[in-house]
Amino acid sequence: MIKALFKFDKHIPKDAVVVDTTSGTSKDFKELSPFVLHAPPAKRFENLWQFSKVYRQHLGVDGKPNADFYKWRAEGLVDTKPHRYPMGKGAKPEYTWWLKDGAFQQLDYITARKLLYIPYYSRNVERTQSFINLFKLTIRCNLDQVDLVLLDYDAYDHRALGMTLKDVVNNPNKKCGHAFVLVSLLTGEPLV
Structure with missing residues (x-):
């Protein structure tokens, strides 16, 4: 399973593969960050x-x-x-x-999330080596049956709250960070 979590979440599964998707990450995944991604x-x-x-x-x-x-x-x-x-x-x-x-x-x-944030982040991140690296890692995690956790400042365990990705996007009271977009791109679960 792939999940997005807050960068400093205290409940990251011990046996999960963890990828920091923020600008402070390794160069292999740096372009996943909106702070680095060219758009x-x-x-x-x-x-x-x-x-x-x-x-x-x-x-x-x-x-x-x-x-x-x-x-x-x-x-x-x-x-x-x-x-x-x-x-x-x-x-x-x-x-x-x-x-x-x-x-x-x-x-x-x-509406701005749906017409700007999600499509423009998706379109640009999919063209990066960082996304290719993440996609390959996702395949390895699936084959090894290991959870993949994507860390982001604007993420939280939406499933623990009974939410779908669409719920995340449509909730005006919660953040919708780029890690949720990555989860959608990697799993096919729709955001909109």
């Missing part, structure tokens, strides 16, 4: 996600992003340094500005 037009996937969020100071009088947003976003997309909290920890975005039905629109948190 055109962004240098880092994390920045594509974070700099697509619109904050109050970036709202025009019409409620759409103003010129300051586009300048801020453009700078964020070309920055090679990942920014988890570009407006400071605790800052709440008004919405995410992303493509829907062929045009940029205001997206709520869950």
Whole structure:
């Protein structure tokens, strides 16, 4: 079985194969991290996600992003340094500005996960050597009947809570880290 867990979870099965999917991992799996993953037009996937969020100071009088947003976003997309909290920890975005039905629109948190985070992370991570390494490791774990645990800051034992991956994606009160996307890619369990 493959599961995603919080990076510092105290209940990691002792006999499981554990892969840290964060930026602090070994080079074999480093590109799994949104902090490292290249995701055109962004240098880092994390920045594509974070700099697509619109904050109050970036709202025009019409409620759409103003010129300051586009300048801020453009700078964020070309920055090679990942920014988890570009407006400071605790800052709440008004919405995410992303493509829907062929045009940029205001997206709520869950819709943004479905239209931006999941498909763009998936599309870009599947092209990496790190994902190929993880896929091969998954096959070995399956053959050896050993659990595979993917560690992520934004993961938790969703199965222990009686949740499917779709439940994880649709829960506005819980994080939906990239390790859940990896579980979906490796198992075929749908996220959306």
